[in-house]
Amino acid sequence: MLGAQRTPYLRAGEWQLGTSLRWLDSYRHFAGTVEQTQRADRKNNVVNRQRIWDVSGTYALNQQCSLTLSVPVLLHGSWSIPLPINPAPGPRYRQDSSGLGDITLTARYWLLSCRKHTRENIGVGLGIKAPTGDPHVEDDFPDIDGKNLRKRAVDQSIQPGDGGWGIVFDIQTFKIIGTTTWFFSGTYLANPKDVNGTPSIVSVLRNGVLAPADEYRRYNSVPDQYVVRAGMAFPLEFAEGWSMSLAWRAEGVPRNDVFGSSNGFRRPGYATFVEPGLIYSRGSEVWSLTTPVTLLRNRIEDSKGREGDATFADYFLLFGYQKRFGR
Secondary structure: OOOOOOOOOOOOOEEEEEEEEEEEEEOEEEEEOEEOHHHHHOOOOOEEEEEEEEEEEEEEOOOOEEEEEEEEEEEEEEEEEEOOOOOOOOOEEEEEEEEEOOOEEEEEEEOOOOOOOOOEEEEEEEEEEOOOOOOOOEEEEOOOOOOOOEEEEOOHHHOOOOOOOEEEEEEEEEEEEOOEEEEEEEEEEEOOOOEEEEEOHHHHHOOOOOOHHHHHHOEEEOOOEEEEEEEEEEEOOOOOOEEEEEEEEEEEEOOOOOOOOOOOEOOOEEEEEEEEEEEEEEOOEEEEEEOOEEEEEEEOOOOOOOOOOEEEOOEEEEEEEEEEEEO
16 A cells, blocks of 8 residues: 555554455456457356455564564355356356465565665565465365266365465565655465365366376366566545555466476466556555456466466456554
């Protein structure tokens, strides 16, 4: 929420509590950058819904260094598809999930003196992600022929956790020019673990019977992830306490992990967004609403060169709230 307050710095001993809600629906299929419009035309497309709530607390050890604990909760996730898919789509079946996600603890440090550099700085962070979320959630679901309804692992996209320890790398910079704050932030989650032992949707739909070429996709991968943002925020002179923001955003899953092997089932790719936002600040509190609107979708090949498709959202909603208190 850079640009919403006079300074992004916390004072020694000060706390900041934050909460955010991510509201996302996706149903349009892409292979590479090409939309698979035939899926919607034939009504055999996947519909994916995610409602993710995150609660975080940041404590300033001093003005240069802080610790942040982030606790995500999957309030509701659903993944549905008609079965059988061909020749004519059958009834639509839906998987549902919810639960505690993977908790992260991150230490951040401002490289330049906060006392001297009140209008610009560079911050770096290093953290750890614990596998507190369940990666093995099941729900009643049939096979690819729409038969044998029984408990099966839900799709990777709505599992509350990924089942592996991870390393978080973080950077954020800002520079205030006039009344406008320009910013850049990037977070990369490296997951060294290869697979987590949860049957993939490929295995689930085929009752565990896979061709030799698909054997590496039997279980879900524990993939790396990243998000990058760059933009500006500026106050609205005619509305006290109100600010607007505009950013470019990218989110993705790479085909290969930085550490360890990259086997298992994953949907590598990325999407870019234009992200307008509205921010209201009053005293120690800040409310925000941003709406990333998709510019580009690209479902890339996996680590074995296999192509595939994935659903991408046209947009999603991010609601946020932060409050500072303490010394």
